[in-house]
Amino acid sequence: MISAMAVRAFLLAAFFVGALTPLKCLAEESNQLPAKATMELSRELLSLLQQKRMPKYSPILVRIFKEESELEVWKQDVTGHFHMLKLYPICRWSGDLGPKLHEGDRQAPEGFYTITSALMNPNSNYYLAINTGFPNDFDKANERDGTFLMIHGDCWSSGCYAMTDEQMGEIYSLARDSLVGTQPSFQIQAYPFRLTPANLARHRSNPNMDFWKMLKIGNDHFEVTQLEPKVAVCDRRYVFDAYPPPNSSHPLVLDPTGKCPDFVVDPKITRLASEKQHADEVEYAELVKQNLSVAPIYSGLDGGMNKVFLARFPDRIIPLSMVLTNGLQLPQLPAVPWADNKGSLPNRFFGALFQSKPASPRVASTNSTTSERSANSATTTITRPTPAD
16 A cells, blocks of 8 residues: 555655646647637646645546535645635526436536546537536436536526636636546535535425435545545445445445445544534534524525626526426425435434424525525526537
């Protein structure tokens, strides 16, 4: 096993030679790519990489938070751990909180996605694009479908996470440089909101809660280790950092739709995640005891955007009923398939406190003006074409 000192020395070497290494293109020669796809990082961003001791070609990891309308790019530094490099306000996302289920539901994906160079689109109609790879193994195992779910530019979304062109140019360049390094892929973690006890308590009546608690396990593994969690799927659910038992003579093989085999998780990760889990449970229980107000299940709006863009794009947030293909009906959320009378596996893992009796669910009106996402909402039909990359 390579020692931590050796890994650190390797990363330090990469840090010093990175700026001198010529850029190799993704699957194509540079003269076949548009200039926007080969643009070098700005001096300011290169300086920030140096300040944070992050090699130019080291791996990245992207985290998306719908409700906050924020996208974070994390990058591996010379210690081998990930630290946040930069936060980008999201210009537009569509649908509502919750995972994408089917083509045409306007939902932007939530979950864990692996991005390879094949999913980078330098010729997008929406400036530049990174395909999330939806549906992944989890989505397919749960019979979810959809295509062309992207992070792209142009600040317009139909099931995507849309940025400004300037932001997308920078994000694309960071992803491109990461993929020409030693790692063939990077991870996107897409969440409904920051999975804090307060946010979970606010949304405790949402029918997606079991799914979100399952995502929180992977979220916690990342936050306590600052390492990319190893993501797999079995029994139609995510599992994180799973390895074969010590006495096993065979590699761990997971079938997305089959029963999960015996596996173990690194005791250090288990300990750190359990400590965080316990602290979160205590805080959550206190918030529920104080009867923290419950957020509406539906906002009534088609997605949202970060508040910094509201004045610039006042017509981009509209009632969801105006754009759904099934008329004026809000999407019907099915029962969470892995919940049962004994409590779902995410519930059993996360603890009993999240089983507290929820407040009565509420549904927001389609003309609600209480949310930041409803500010400056339009009242006229938008005929923008659907993004297709």
